[in-house]
Amino acid sequence: MPKITREEVRVPADVLPEMRDEYITNYMKATRETGRLMLFACDQKVEHLNKDFYGEDIDIADADPQHLFEIGKNGVCGVVAGQRGLVAAYANDYPEINYLIKMNSKTNLVGVKQDDPYSPQLTDLDAVLAMRDAGVNIVGLGYTIYLGSEYESTMMAEAGELIAQAHANGLLVVLWIYPRGKAVTAEKDPDLIAGAAGVALCLGADFVKVNPPKPEDGRTPAEALKVASMAAGRTGLVCAGGSTVDANTFLTQLYDQIHVGGACGNATGRNIHQRSLDEAVRLTKAISAITLADYTVAQAMKVFNGEEDFTLEMI
Amino acid sequence: MPKITREEVRVPADVLPEMRDEYITNYMKATRETGRLMLFACDQKVEHLNKDFYGEDIDIADADPQHLFEIGKNGVCGVVAGQRGLVAAYANDYPEINYLIKMNSKTNLVGVKQDDPYSPQLTDLDAVLAMRDAGVNIVGLGYTIYLGSEYESTMMAEAGELIAQAHANGLLVVLWIYPRGKAVTAEKDPDLIAGAAGVALCLGADFVKVNPPKPEDGRTPAEALKVASMAAGRTGLVCAGGSTVDANTFLTQLYDQIHVGGACGNATGRNIHQRSLDEAVRLTKAISAITLADYTVAQAMKVFNGEEDFTLEMI
Amino acid sequence: MPKITREEVRVPADVLPEMRDEYITNYMKATRETGRLMLFACDQKVEHLNKDFYGEDIDIADADPQHLFEIGKNGVCGVVAGQRGLVAAYANDYPEINYLIKMNSKTNLVGVKQDDPYSPQLTDLDAVLAMRDAGVNIVGLGYTIYLGSEYESTMMAEAGELIAQAHANGLLVVLWIYPRGKAVTAEKDPDLIAGAAGVALCLGADFVKVNPPKPEDGRTPAEALKVASMAAGRTGLVCAGGSTVDANTFLTQLYDQIHVGGACGNATGRNIHQRSLDEAVRLTKAISAITLADYTVAQAMKVFNGEEDFTLEMI
């Protein structure tokens, strides 16, 4: 995959003229000059509390949040996504990471049976811009919308406003969009996933993170994903990594998402950080090899197995 | 239909004096100097998710959102209406289109049985004005009110404030008003449609988009529409196009809405974009021929069938 | 009834010193220099939708909203009350009318059995002040409170803030106060009407519009009204006109409200605008003759019947 040039970056019309350069720089950083996104998701300490970080089958290294930043520093990622407070606590010691501030978060304590999900915005954008001005390497924002929730309207409004403000200030925005709520019977229905992708475009997101669709009509997930990628239009679509599976399965899915499903990258959390630092670092490299440098699965497995290295310079 | 002059444009009293020229310019652009509105509705990617854009009987071209902008560029429309983010993604490549920013949107996942509808405002007006200042050709705003919803009050308040601000800044406003909610048993009752038209006037809208009334007293829909057009007073009334029907039926309805029902134009989405680019372009021209140049249905059908062309110069 | 002088106008202490003159001017305009208010209510296109304007027993002229302004121009009224958008659409062509902007409105679609009433504020005051600055002859504001509604608190707060801001800017305020909601069993109970009048005073309104009380203890409505007028203190009390009745009954009620009940004027809508322009104009004159010039009912009937004219000069 050839790199793209600054001139090839398509700048949305809501990026203010004086912020075009900043936006292009952030886009080039986040995509490692490829137009594709490798997002390391580190926001689960709120979303899943401590269960994703400590317990059976999870490396003990993951119990300490610094593990996330060590992976971000030593691995190959496009952006590390975490809440503003988490990033503020460690960023001074990990200045080389591209940070994406996850603007909203909720715990999983109240289930859908009790109440439809709403994930609140944790600060206004000014707090993020101040951190950027103070030197933290923030390239963009993230926000989760639960489509079909009875609180959909609040999240749509918060996301809509955030995207406008972020673009006006030269920042990228990634939307996490998950259909969820009493009205949603099949969260991974392909039509619904494609609908979510279209919503992201209408809100103006640069990228949208969705769950891989589960078609029940004989199509493969990647084939079904292709419709969603089209629906996303100029918004790049990436899939959530989901719970931990073996590396080969994971990388094969990713390859197909990109080369069959039209995905523009990936967004992976647990699959990476629940491993030891060394293994996690190797997995980020294997993922990035596929996402950012069009490696085959076999080539990427060599990277994961430590038989080859993969660095930013190899993109 | 003779064109109108700038002097004939009736400027509402809430357009600030220094914005009168801007308002008149936007009004002349949106109505192609006729006082009538041909609105191409492109906001359904949120409202109807992907079902309006992909599936049986829908041309595959519609799966890619760029289709909407190609129609807008190659066809003849007054305005193309879409959410701010959607417009921001494509406007730089389609600068000739007159954009109407649809300020609120909701999905159709939560039905009326579960909760009454509320469509949230996605950004404040400042975000739209900034885009206009950055060069996007925005001539007005749209906003949907579900009259009779338990959330009617929120939408009335958001719409009321938006119209005041929009006029103060020289922008037109089109209200979509649909009676809907547990309290509404007949959404297309002629009295209710006429009521909706009157509400639009009281809020100060320039145009109101309503569903065509379904009278049960022997009157034709167009006859019933006449009462609504009167109730709208100086607010121009246009009807929603509804689901896709054959072109002749569609154009006949439109003709009657204007010449019997007193409508001031039309607002059409699916009927246009679910067709191939070529056919969609021809349909916009046929619609505009009736709306903006008082063609007969037969004449307009010739345009639709490609036997004659229709361009802006022919208005 | 002798006219009052500017010096006799009692200016509330929340009118800022630099706005005293403006307030006095508006008070003199609205009351036609009498201290009494003849308010022509034109806000029902939202409140009652189109049913007050079109149908059996309603003159067809009322189907066109311009009818309201023609009456306002050709008749004799103190103020014409309508929503901001309605006024904005016609005010440039009817500059001689004294406008009172009705700041909130709701439709009647959701009934009290479904939900208690809340009437939302449609814009902030700035939008109204901008229109005034642009030359529209706005002398005051109106706001409806449903006392006893579960949303009473929101309306009390909106009204309280509006009155403070309006006075600070030299505008009058008329409150419409109707007890309504699941907690209210008798909306026209004299004690309740008197309570509503006292609430208006505590909020700082200049005038309060209430429904005429329906006493069940042998007192006449006008006698019961006297208690409410006292409770209103320095806030002038006027009664709503209600549904259309014959002119003689209507004028007799009005006379008694003023001369027995201590009312300070009247607020009439349907009784006026559902008639033909000519008849409606004569009714405004008959009403004003009683309200502003202390005519007897018999004298006023001559005005209504066209046997005598009544003009502003005759006050």
Added chain:
Amino acid sequence: MPKITREEVRVPADVLPEMRDEYITNYMKATRETGRLMLFACDQKVEHLNKDFYGEDIDIADADPQHLFEIGKNGVCGVVAGQRGLVAAYANDYPEINYLIKMNSKTNLVGVKQDDPYSPQLTDLDAVLAMRDAGVNIVGLGYTIYLGSEYESTMMAEAGELIAQAHANGLLVVLWIYPRGKAVTAEKDPDLIAGAAGVALCLGADFVKVNPPKPEDGRTPAEALKVASMAAGRTGLVCAGGSTVDANTFLTQLYDQIHVGGACGNATGRNIHQRSLDEAVRLTKAISAITLADYTVAQAMKVFNGEEDFTLEMI
């Protein structure tokens, strides 16, 4: 009781340095230079509608709201408490009164069985400060909290913010705190009253108005009140006067509240204004004689009976 000096006034640390003098002046005015508060409560026209002002056993003078101001002018009070609008209507004619603006109010139409109580703030503080700047003699604010209501949080937040702003601007604050709501089974439980007093302190109120506790353990109300007075710490505690009782009973209770219960004054409404002007004036003097000048009940009864006069000069 010796008067206190300006130096003895304990100024809270949230009074901005440049407003210390203003605060001390207001404190000295409100307490008539004694540190004790005689508050004449005139906010019931909203709270109790017209039932407290008109009817059997109520002097007809009370039907006219001006009665309240006549009492305030001719009697001896520390402050007269009323809503902003009420004060605005009369203050210019009664400039000598110390006004305390009651910032929130609700009617009694919706009972606790239907919904827990919330009393909305009627304007922001700016509206009050503007009136003060325009010359109205405003010395402080009042706000009611219904502790234990499901809306407790909203009232706590409004009160907390108001107190901070009021002190920053040199105004006193009196909180009315009444435990009320579905969760409250005994509104006058001594522990609960003491708890309310502590809440007032934590919010930073200068005085707190509570209902007299009703102990069921053999203690007298005044003995139980002592615990609440201690819990209030540096916030002065005063008791509500309640419904009208004979003067001797009332004054005896007041004496005990102060001399046994540690109360810092009193807050009385109906007991005063439901009487004729002459009797009401004498009662304010009798109350003030006890509150502000440590009279015995017998001495105070002489004042009430008109056998002795009591004026500000006698404090």
Added chain:
Amino acid sequence: MPKITREEVRVPADVLPEMRDEYITNYMKATRETGRLMLFACDQKVEHLNKDFYGEDIDIADADPQHLFEIGKNGVCGVVAGQRGLVAAYANDYPEINYLIKMNSKTNLVGVKQDDPYSPQLTDLDAVLAMRDAGVNIVGLGYTIYLGSEYESTMMAEAGELIAQAHANGLLVVLWIYPRGKAVTAEKDPDLIAGAAGVALCLGADFVKVNPPKPEDGRTPAEALKVASMAAGRTGLVCAGGSTVDANTFLTQLYDQIHVGGACGNATGRNIHQRSLDEAVRLTKAISAITLADYTVAQAMKVFNGEEDFTLEMI
């Protein structure tokens, strides 16, 4: 335990550069230059009303709120935590205390069975900054989140914004996080406590106060606490003191929390203030001896028993 230097203080990246010195100074004050926190919790007058301050087994001194400040002055604490109003009332007389302003509070009247808990923010931060500017020795803020409440989102958002603002202004933040609500069946489940600790980190808190976990798998509370301490990452974890127990039990628990559980201090209220001034002062010294100077339990008991003194100079 050696003291730390100003250079060793880890300053979060959201502390604005010009406020770094202020933050470090506040951190050094609050932790008495040790990095550990001894927090004397004085916010229960709202949370528990008067029951924590008056009654059987509570020293009568505790009935007067000044008791809290006397302990703070004469004992050894890191910070005294109380609501803004409480601190404003006494701070001028107790200028040597380090104050932590508890920004939100609720009473315990409405139980979880009736409604999930929400604790409202009582003022915005400006009110606190103004007090600091006026000379009150405020070093930080506190805020309570009930994780798993249906109102979790509101508290997460308020806390998130407060922390960003506080850090921007050089103030520390301590979060109280208690899982509570209908969705929470075991409030002290170790996984949940660890989850709470992680949430505090993601929000950017400097310290988090949690309840000690109650493991049911054979681990001691302190062992279970260790997982939570790890999950908290760079946020220091301290445990709530709970209801009053004997000093030896209390100090032993504290010792284990720090030396086994990885706690960074303690947060104690009732255990201290329900005692006489002398005993309470001695308990603060014993607690601080363990927390700030690594005393053994036996050594600390000597301090509590008055056999040895402990002062700030001995850290």
